[in-house]
Amino acid sequence: MADTNKQSSEKKEYHKKATGNALTTVKNHSKENDLKLYGSCFCPFVQRVWISLEVKQIPYQYIEVDPYKKPDLLLQINPRGLVPALRHGDWGCYESTVLMEYLEDLSEGQSLLPPQPKTRAHSRLWSDHINRHIIPSFYRFLQEQDQQKQVTLADELKTEIGKIVDVADPTGPFFLGAGISFVDIQMAPWVVRLNRVLKPYRGWPEPEPDSRWAKWVKAIEENEHVRATTSTDELYLDSYERYAENRPNTSQVANSVNSGRGLP
Ligand SMILES: N[C@@H](CCC(=O)N[C@@H](CS)C(=O)NCC(=O)O)C(=O)O
Structure with a gap:
Protein backbone atom coordinates (compact mmCIF):
# COMPACT_ATOMS: atom_id res chain seq x y z
CA MET A 1 0.00 0.00 0.00
CA LEU A 106 -11.99 37.66 -40.59
CA SER A 107 -9.53 38.83 -43.27
CA GLU A 108 -7.39 40.62 -40.70
CA GLY A 109 -3.61 40.48 -40.84
CA GLN A 110 -1.57 37.92 -42.75
CA SER A 111 -3.52 35.28 -44.73
CA LEU A 112 -2.76 31.67 -43.88
CA LEU A 113 -4.30 30.28 -47.05
CA PRO A 114 -2.97 31.35 -50.46
CA PRO A 115 -5.27 33.18 -52.93
CA GLN A 116 -5.31 30.51 -55.67
CA PRO A 117 -8.28 28.09 -55.34
CA LYS A 118 -6.17 25.07 -56.30
CA THR A 119 -3.43 25.83 -53.76
CA ARG A 120 -6.13 26.44 -51.14
CA ALA A 121 -7.63 23.01 -51.90
CA HIS A 122 -4.12 21.50 -51.76
CA SER A 123 -3.65 23.08 -48.30
CA ARG A 124 -7.00 21.78 -47.06
CA LEU A 125 -6.31 18.32 -48.43
CA TRP A 126 -3.02 18.06 -46.54
CA SER A 127 -4.47 19.61 -43.43
CA ASP A 128 -7.02 16.78 -43.59
CA HIS A 129 -4.13 14.30 -43.87
CA ILE A 130 -2.60 15.74 -40.69
CA ASN A 131 -5.91 15.43 -38.81
CA ARG A 132 -6.93 12.01 -40.06
CA HIS A 133 -3.57 10.24 -40.29
CA ILE A 134 -0.61 11.99 -38.66
CA ILE A 135 -2.24 12.99 -35.37
CA PRO A 136 -3.98 9.66 -34.63
CA SER A 137 -0.74 7.89 -35.53
CA PHE A 138 1.20 10.14 -33.11
CA TYR A 139 -1.10 9.17 -30.19
CA ARG A 140 -1.26 5.46 -31.12
CA PHE A 141 2.54 5.35 -30.97
CA LEU A 142 2.78 7.35 -27.74
CA GLN A 143 0.11 5.32 -25.93
CA GLU A 144 1.28 1.87 -27.04
CA GLN A 145 2.90 -0.05 -24.18
CA ASP A 146 4.04 -3.12 -26.15
CA GLN A 147 7.58 -2.51 -27.45
CA GLN A 148 7.14 -4.71 -30.51
CA LYS A 149 4.02 -2.82 -31.54
CA GLN A 150 5.79 0.48 -30.88
CA VAL A 151 8.28 -0.38 -33.65
CA THR A 152 5.43 -0.86 -36.14
CA LEU A 153 3.67 2.31 -34.97
CA ALA A 154 6.87 4.38 -35.28
CA ASP A 155 7.11 3.21 -38.90
CA GLU A 156 3.45 4.07 -39.47
CA LEU A 157 4.02 7.62 -38.20
CA LYS A 158 7.16 8.01 -40.32
CA THR A 159 5.20 6.87 -43.38
CA GLU A 160 2.36 9.34 -42.76
CA ILE A 161 4.85 12.19 -42.24
CA GLY A 162 6.78 11.08 -45.33
CA LYS A 163 3.64 11.48 -47.47
CA ILE A 164 3.23 15.16 -46.59
CA VAL A 165 6.95 15.89 -46.89
CA ASP A 166 6.84 14.40 -50.42
CA VAL A 167 4.19 16.90 -51.55
CA ALA A 168 5.70 19.95 -49.81
CA ASP A 169 7.33 22.67 -51.89
CA PRO A 170 10.76 21.18 -52.75
CA THR A 171 12.69 24.27 -51.67
CA GLY A 172 10.62 25.24 -48.67
CA PRO A 173 11.49 25.60 -45.94
CA PHE A 174 7.72 25.65 -45.21
CA PHE A 175 4.98 23.58 -46.83
CA LEU A 176 4.16 26.09 -49.57
CA GLY A 177 7.55 27.78 -49.76
CA ALA A 178 9.26 30.68 -47.98
CA GLY A 179 6.50 31.66 -45.52
CA ILE A 180 4.54 29.88 -42.81
CA SER A 181 0.96 29.02 -43.83
CA PHE A 182 -2.09 26.96 -42.86
CA VAL A 183 -0.58 23.48 -43.20
CA ASP A 184 2.57 24.41 -41.26
CA ILE A 185 0.47 25.75 -38.40
CA GLN A 186 -1.76 22.67 -38.39
CA MET A 187 1.35 20.52 -38.09
CA ALA A 188 3.61 22.71 -35.87
CA PRO A 189 2.34 21.69 -32.41
CA TRP A 190 3.06 18.02 -33.13
CA VAL A 191 6.46 18.85 -34.62
CA VAL A 192 7.23 20.63 -31.33
CA ARG A 193 6.05 17.53 -29.43
CA LEU A 194 8.04 15.04 -31.54
CA ASN A 195 11.22 16.38 -30.01
CA ARG A 196 9.87 17.10 -26.53
CA VAL A 197 7.56 14.10 -26.03
CA LEU A 198 8.09 11.31 -28.56
CA LYS A 199 11.89 11.58 -28.38
CA PRO A 200 12.23 11.15 -24.60
CA TYR A 201 9.37 8.64 -24.23
CA ARG A 202 9.71 6.63 -27.44
CA GLY A 203 13.16 7.40 -28.86
CA TRP A 204 11.83 9.35 -31.85
CA PRO A 205 14.88 10.08 -34.07
CA GLU A 206 16.29 13.44 -35.14
CA PRO A 207 15.49 14.17 -38.82
CA GLU A 208 18.08 12.96 -41.29
CA PRO A 209 20.57 15.86 -41.76
CA ASP A 210 19.97 17.97 -44.89
CA SER A 211 16.68 16.22 -45.66
CA ARG A 212 13.56 18.18 -46.66
CA TRP A 213 12.00 17.03 -43.38
CA ALA A 214 14.97 18.43 -41.38
CA LYS A 215 14.57 21.76 -43.15
CA TRP A 216 10.84 21.88 -42.35
CA VAL A 217 11.30 20.96 -38.69
CA LYS A 218 14.01 23.64 -38.30
CA ALA A 219 11.82 26.31 -39.93
CA ILE A 220 8.90 25.45 -37.65
CA GLU A 221 11.04 25.31 -34.49
CA GLU A 222 12.66 28.66 -35.33
CA ASN A 223 9.47 30.48 -36.29
CA GLU A 224 8.89 33.37 -33.87
CA HIS A 225 5.17 32.68 -33.49
CA VAL A 226 5.68 28.98 -32.81
CA ARG A 227 8.29 29.94 -30.21
CA ALA A 228 6.02 32.57 -28.66
CA THR A 229 3.40 29.89 -27.95
CA THR A 230 5.78 27.14 -26.79
CA SER A 231 6.51 26.49 -23.11
CA THR A 232 9.72 25.02 -21.68
CA ASP A 233 10.49 21.35 -22.40
CA GLU A 234 9.61 20.17 -18.89
CA LEU A 235 5.98 21.23 -19.30
CA TYR A 236 5.53 18.81 -22.21
CA LEU A 237 7.52 16.01 -20.61
CA ASP A 238 5.36 16.18 -17.48
CA SER A 239 2.04 16.75 -19.22
CA TYR A 240 2.42 13.77 -21.58
CA GLU A 241 3.56 11.14 -19.07
CA ARG A 242 -0.12 10.18 -18.70
CA TYR A 243 -0.27 9.38 -22.42
CA ALA A 244 3.11 7.62 -22.46
CA GLU A 245 1.95 5.34 -19.63
CA ASN A 246 -1.52 5.07 -21.18
CA ARG A 247 -3.10 5.81 -17.82
CA PRO A 248 -6.86 5.22 -17.58
CA ASN A 249 -9.05 8.32 -18.02
CA THR A 250 -6.23 10.37 -19.50
CA SER A 251 -8.45 12.24 -21.96
CA GLN A 252 -11.06 11.92 -24.70
CA VAL A 253 -8.23 11.74 -27.25
CA ALA A 254 -6.57 8.87 -25.37
CA ASN A 255 -9.89 7.01 -24.96
CA SER A 256 -10.67 7.36 -28.67
CA VAL A 257 -7.25 6.01 -29.60
CA ASN A 258 -7.59 3.09 -27.18
CA SER A 259 -10.99 2.16 -28.57
CA GLY A 260 -9.92 2.55 -32.20
CA ARG A 261 -12.32 5.44 -32.86
CA GLY A 262 -11.49 8.66 -34.70
CA LEU A 263 -10.22 11.56 -32.60
CA PRO A 264 -12.80 13.68 -30.71
N1 LIG B 1 -10.81 17.96 -32.38
C1 LIG B 1 -10.53 18.90 -31.31
C2 LIG B 1 -9.66 18.22 -30.26
C3 LIG B 1 -9.40 19.10 -29.04
C4 LIG B 1 -8.90 18.29 -27.82
O1 LIG B 1 -8.91 17.06 -27.82
N2 LIG B 1 -8.47 19.02 -26.77
C5 LIG B 1 -8.08 18.36 -25.54
C6 LIG B 1 -6.84 18.99 -24.89
S1 LIG B 1 -5.39 18.77 -25.87
C7 LIG B 1 -9.19 18.48 -24.50
O2 LIG B 1 -9.83 19.51 -24.41
N3 LIG B 1 -9.43 17.42 -23.72
C8 LIG B 1 -10.42 17.39 -22.70
C9 LIG B 1 -10.93 15.98 -22.47
O3 LIG B 1 -10.33 15.02 -22.96
O4 LIG B 1 -11.96 15.85 -21.78
C10 LIG B 1 -9.87 20.14 -31.91
O5 LIG B 1 -9.27 20.03 -32.99
O6 LIG B 1 -10.02 21.23 -31.35
Whole structure:
Protein backbone atom coordinates (compact mmCIF):
# COMPACT_ATOMS: atom_id res chain seq x y z
CA MET A 1 0.00 0.00 0.00
CA ALA A 2 2.78 2.39 1.00
CA ASP A 3 4.50 1.55 -2.30
CA THR A 4 1.41 2.35 -4.35
CA ASN A 5 1.09 5.70 -2.63
CA LYS A 6 4.72 6.46 -3.29
CA GLN A 7 4.38 5.53 -6.93
CA SER A 8 1.31 7.66 -7.44
CA SER A 9 2.91 10.68 -5.77
CA GLU A 10 5.82 10.38 -8.22
CA LYS A 11 3.54 10.46 -11.24
CA LYS A 12 3.81 13.55 -13.34
CA GLU A 13 0.68 15.55 -14.02
CA TYR A 14 -0.35 17.94 -16.76
CA HIS A 15 0.59 21.56 -16.20
CA LYS A 16 -2.01 24.24 -15.60
CA LYS A 17 0.10 27.29 -16.39
CA ALA A 18 2.31 28.11 -19.37
CA THR A 19 6.05 28.54 -18.86
CA GLY A 20 8.90 30.26 -20.75
CA ASN A 21 8.03 32.16 -23.93
CA ALA A 22 4.42 31.00 -23.83
CA LEU A 23 3.98 32.50 -20.35
CA THR A 24 5.26 35.86 -21.61
CA THR A 25 2.70 35.69 -24.44
CA VAL A 26 -0.07 34.78 -21.98
CA LYS A 27 0.84 37.82 -19.85
CA ASN A 28 0.88 40.08 -22.92
CA HIS A 29 -2.65 38.91 -23.75
CA SER A 30 -4.28 38.91 -20.35
CA LYS A 31 -6.25 42.15 -20.85
CA GLU A 32 -9.97 42.03 -21.52
CA ASN A 33 -10.72 41.68 -25.24
CA ASP A 34 -13.78 40.94 -27.36
CA LEU A 35 -11.95 37.95 -28.86
CA LYS A 36 -11.13 35.33 -26.24
CA LEU A 37 -9.15 32.13 -26.70
CA TYR A 38 -9.91 29.55 -24.02
CA GLY A 39 -6.90 27.31 -23.99
CA SER A 40 -4.68 24.97 -22.02
CA CYS A 41 -0.94 25.42 -22.03
CA PHE A 42 -0.09 21.80 -22.96
CA CYS A 43 -2.71 21.40 -25.69
CA PRO A 44 -1.49 21.13 -29.29
CA PHE A 45 -4.95 21.84 -30.73
CA VAL A 46 -4.95 25.12 -28.81
CA GLN A 47 -1.46 25.95 -29.99
CA ARG A 48 -2.66 25.87 -33.60
CA VAL A 49 -5.20 28.62 -33.00
CA TRP A 50 -2.77 30.48 -30.79
CA ILE A 51 -0.04 30.50 -33.46
CA SER A 52 -2.63 31.69 -36.01
CA LEU A 53 -3.60 34.64 -33.80
CA GLU A 54 0.06 35.53 -33.31
CA VAL A 55 0.88 35.29 -37.02
CA LYS A 56 -2.11 37.45 -37.90
CA GLN A 57 -1.43 39.87 -35.01
CA ILE A 58 -5.14 39.99 -34.24
CA PRO A 59 -5.74 41.42 -30.73
CA TYR A 60 -7.05 38.70 -28.38
CA GLN A 61 -7.29 37.67 -24.75
CA TYR A 62 -5.84 34.30 -23.66
CA ILE A 63 -7.72 32.53 -20.87
CA GLU A 64 -6.19 29.39 -19.36
CA VAL A 65 -8.75 26.68 -18.53
CA ASP A 66 -8.46 23.10 -17.29
CA PRO A 67 -10.34 21.05 -19.92
CA TYR A 68 -10.48 18.04 -17.59
CA LYS A 69 -12.40 20.10 -15.01
CA LYS A 70 -14.60 21.64 -17.72
CA PRO A 71 -15.51 25.02 -16.22
CA ASP A 72 -18.92 26.44 -17.16
CA LEU A 73 -17.43 29.19 -19.29
CA LEU A 74 -15.90 26.46 -21.51
CA LEU A 75 -19.05 24.30 -21.56
CA GLN A 76 -21.14 27.32 -22.53
CA ILE A 77 -19.15 27.53 -25.77
CA ASN A 78 -18.32 23.88 -26.31
CA PRO A 79 -20.77 21.38 -24.82
CA ARG A 80 -18.14 18.67 -25.38
CA GLY A 81 -15.82 20.54 -23.03
CA LEU A 82 -12.76 20.48 -25.27
CA VAL A 83 -10.24 23.25 -25.80
CA PRO A 84 -9.61 25.29 -27.88
CA ALA A 85 -12.78 27.36 -27.70
CA LEU A 86 -13.12 30.86 -29.03
CA ARG A 87 -15.55 33.57 -27.96
CA HIS A 88 -16.03 36.58 -30.21
CA GLY A 89 -18.43 39.04 -28.63
CA ASP A 90 -21.54 37.05 -27.74
CA TRP A 91 -20.74 34.22 -30.18
CA GLY A 92 -18.59 31.20 -29.53
CA CYS A 93 -17.15 28.29 -31.51
CA TYR A 94 -14.70 25.40 -31.16
CA GLU A 95 -12.64 22.78 -33.07
CA SER A 96 -9.13 23.91 -33.89
CA THR A 97 -9.37 23.59 -37.68
CA VAL A 98 -12.73 25.39 -37.80
CA LEU A 99 -11.31 28.14 -35.59
CA MET A 100 -8.29 28.59 -37.86
CA GLU A 101 -10.68 28.95 -40.81
CA TYR A 102 -12.79 31.44 -38.86
CA LEU A 103 -9.73 33.61 -38.14
CA GLU A 104 -8.86 33.39 -41.82
CA ASP A 105 -12.39 34.53 -42.75
CA LEU A 106 -11.99 37.66 -40.59
CA SER A 107 -9.53 38.83 -43.27
CA GLU A 108 -7.39 40.62 -40.70
CA GLY A 109 -3.61 40.48 -40.84
CA GLN A 110 -1.57 37.92 -42.75
CA SER A 111 -3.52 35.28 -44.73
CA LEU A 112 -2.76 31.67 -43.88
CA LEU A 113 -4.30 30.28 -47.05
CA PRO A 114 -2.97 31.35 -50.46
CA PRO A 115 -5.27 33.18 -52.93
CA GLN A 116 -5.31 30.51 -55.67
CA PRO A 117 -8.28 28.09 -55.34
CA LYS A 118 -6.17 25.07 -56.30
CA THR A 119 -3.43 25.83 -53.76
CA ARG A 120 -6.13 26.44 -51.14
CA ALA A 121 -7.63 23.01 -51.90
CA HIS A 122 -4.12 21.50 -51.76
CA SER A 123 -3.65 23.08 -48.30
CA ARG A 124 -7.00 21.78 -47.06
CA LEU A 125 -6.31 18.32 -48.43
CA TRP A 126 -3.02 18.06 -46.54
CA SER A 127 -4.47 19.61 -43.43
CA ASP A 128 -7.02 16.78 -43.59
CA HIS A 129 -4.13 14.30 -43.87
CA ILE A 130 -2.60 15.74 -40.69
CA ASN A 131 -5.91 15.43 -38.81
CA ARG A 132 -6.93 12.01 -40.06
CA HIS A 133 -3.57 10.24 -40.29
CA ILE A 134 -0.61 11.99 -38.66
CA ILE A 135 -2.24 12.99 -35.37
CA PRO A 136 -3.98 9.66 -34.63
CA SER A 137 -0.74 7.89 -35.53
CA PHE A 138 1.20 10.14 -33.11
CA TYR A 139 -1.10 9.17 -30.19
CA ARG A 140 -1.26 5.46 -31.12
CA PHE A 141 2.54 5.35 -30.97
CA LEU A 142 2.78 7.35 -27.74
CA GLN A 143 0.11 5.32 -25.93
CA GLU A 144 1.28 1.87 -27.04
CA GLN A 145 2.90 -0.05 -24.18
CA ASP A 146 4.04 -3.12 -26.15
CA GLN A 147 7.58 -2.51 -27.45
CA GLN A 148 7.14 -4.71 -30.51
CA LYS A 149 4.02 -2.82 -31.54
CA GLN A 150 5.79 0.48 -30.88
CA VAL A 151 8.28 -0.38 -33.65
CA THR A 152 5.43 -0.86 -36.14
CA LEU A 153 3.67 2.31 -34.97
CA ALA A 154 6.87 4.38 -35.28
CA ASP A 155 7.11 3.21 -38.90
CA GLU A 156 3.45 4.07 -39.47
CA LEU A 157 4.02 7.62 -38.20
CA LYS A 158 7.16 8.01 -40.32
CA THR A 159 5.20 6.87 -43.38
CA GLU A 160 2.36 9.34 -42.76
CA ILE A 161 4.85 12.19 -42.24
CA GLY A 162 6.78 11.08 -45.33
CA LYS A 163 3.64 11.48 -47.47
CA ILE A 164 3.23 15.16 -46.59
CA VAL A 165 6.95 15.89 -46.89
CA ASP A 166 6.84 14.40 -50.42
CA VAL A 167 4.19 16.90 -51.55
CA ALA A 168 5.70 19.95 -49.81
CA ASP A 169 7.33 22.67 -51.89
CA PRO A 170 10.76 21.18 -52.75
CA THR A 171 12.69 24.27 -51.67
CA GLY A 172 10.62 25.24 -48.67
CA PRO A 173 11.49 25.60 -45.94
CA PHE A 174 7.72 25.65 -45.21
CA PHE A 175 4.98 23.58 -46.83
CA LEU A 176 4.16 26.09 -49.57
CA GLY A 177 7.55 27.78 -49.76
CA ALA A 178 9.26 30.68 -47.98
CA GLY A 179 6.50 31.66 -45.52
CA ILE A 180 4.54 29.88 -42.81
CA SER A 181 0.96 29.02 -43.83
CA PHE A 182 -2.09 26.96 -42.86
CA VAL A 183 -0.58 23.48 -43.20
CA ASP A 184 2.57 24.41 -41.26
CA ILE A 185 0.47 25.75 -38.40
CA GLN A 186 -1.76 22.67 -38.39
CA MET A 187 1.35 20.52 -38.09
CA ALA A 188 3.61 22.71 -35.87
CA PRO A 189 2.34 21.69 -32.41
CA TRP A 190 3.06 18.02 -33.13
CA VAL A 191 6.46 18.85 -34.62
CA VAL A 192 7.23 20.63 -31.33
CA ARG A 193 6.05 17.53 -29.43
CA LEU A 194 8.04 15.04 -31.54
CA ASN A 195 11.22 16.38 -30.01
CA ARG A 196 9.87 17.10 -26.53
CA VAL A 197 7.56 14.10 -26.03
CA LEU A 198 8.09 11.31 -28.56
CA LYS A 199 11.89 11.58 -28.38
CA PRO A 200 12.23 11.15 -24.60
CA TYR A 201 9.37 8.64 -24.23
CA ARG A 202 9.71 6.63 -27.44
CA GLY A 203 13.16 7.40 -28.86
CA TRP A 204 11.83 9.35 -31.85
CA PRO A 205 14.88 10.08 -34.07
CA GLU A 206 16.29 13.44 -35.14
CA PRO A 207 15.49 14.17 -38.82
CA GLU A 208 18.08 12.96 -41.29
CA PRO A 209 20.57 15.86 -41.76
CA ASP A 210 19.97 17.97 -44.89
CA SER A 211 16.68 16.22 -45.66
CA ARG A 212 13.56 18.18 -46.66
CA TRP A 213 12.00 17.03 -43.38
CA ALA A 214 14.97 18.43 -41.38
CA LYS A 215 14.57 21.76 -43.15
CA TRP A 216 10.84 21.88 -42.35
CA VAL A 217 11.30 20.96 -38.69
CA LYS A 218 14.01 23.64 -38.30
CA ALA A 219 11.82 26.31 -39.93
CA ILE A 220 8.90 25.45 -37.65
CA GLU A 221 11.04 25.31 -34.49
CA GLU A 222 12.66 28.66 -35.33
CA ASN A 223 9.47 30.48 -36.29
CA GLU A 224 8.89 33.37 -33.87
CA HIS A 225 5.17 32.68 -33.49
CA VAL A 226 5.68 28.98 -32.81
CA ARG A 227 8.29 29.94 -30.21
CA ALA A 228 6.02 32.57 -28.66
CA THR A 229 3.40 29.89 -27.95
CA THR A 230 5.78 27.14 -26.79
CA SER A 231 6.51 26.49 -23.11
CA THR A 232 9.72 25.02 -21.68
CA ASP A 233 10.49 21.35 -22.40
CA GLU A 234 9.61 20.17 -18.89
CA LEU A 235 5.98 21.23 -19.30
CA TYR A 236 5.53 18.81 -22.21
CA LEU A 237 7.52 16.01 -20.61
CA ASP A 238 5.36 16.18 -17.48
CA SER A 239 2.04 16.75 -19.22
CA TYR A 240 2.42 13.77 -21.58
CA GLU A 241 3.56 11.14 -19.07
CA ARG A 242 -0.12 10.18 -18.70
CA TYR A 243 -0.27 9.38 -22.42
CA ALA A 244 3.11 7.62 -22.46
CA GLU A 245 1.95 5.34 -19.63
CA ASN A 246 -1.52 5.07 -21.18
CA ARG A 247 -3.10 5.81 -17.82
CA PRO A 248 -6.86 5.22 -17.58
CA ASN A 249 -9.05 8.32 -18.02
CA THR A 250 -6.23 10.37 -19.50
CA SER A 251 -8.45 12.24 -21.96
CA GLN A 252 -11.06 11.92 -24.70
CA VAL A 253 -8.23 11.74 -27.25
CA ALA A 254 -6.57 8.87 -25.37
CA ASN A 255 -9.89 7.01 -24.96
CA SER A 256 -10.67 7.36 -28.67
CA VAL A 257 -7.25 6.01 -29.60
CA ASN A 258 -7.59 3.09 -27.18
CA SER A 259 -10.99 2.16 -28.57
CA GLY A 260 -9.92 2.55 -32.20
CA ARG A 261 -12.32 5.44 -32.86
CA GLY A 262 -11.49 8.66 -34.70
CA LEU A 263 -10.22 11.56 -32.60
CA PRO A 264 -12.80 13.68 -30.71
N1 LIG B 1 -10.81 17.96 -32.38
C1 LIG B 1 -10.53 18.90 -31.31
C2 LIG B 1 -9.66 18.22 -30.26
C3 LIG B 1 -9.40 19.10 -29.04
C4 LIG B 1 -8.90 18.29 -27.82
O1 LIG B 1 -8.91 17.06 -27.82
N2 LIG B 1 -8.47 19.02 -26.77
C5 LIG B 1 -8.08 18.36 -25.54
C6 LIG B 1 -6.84 18.99 -24.89
S1 LIG B 1 -5.39 18.77 -25.87
C7 LIG B 1 -9.19 18.48 -24.50
O2 LIG B 1 -9.83 19.51 -24.41
N3 LIG B 1 -9.43 17.42 -23.72
C8 LIG B 1 -10.42 17.39 -22.70
C9 LIG B 1 -10.93 15.98 -22.47
O3 LIG B 1 -10.33 15.02 -22.96
O4 LIG B 1 -11.96 15.85 -21.78
C10 LIG B 1 -9.87 20.14 -31.91
O5 LIG B 1 -9.27 20.03 -32.99
O6 LIG B 1 -10.02 21.23 -31.35
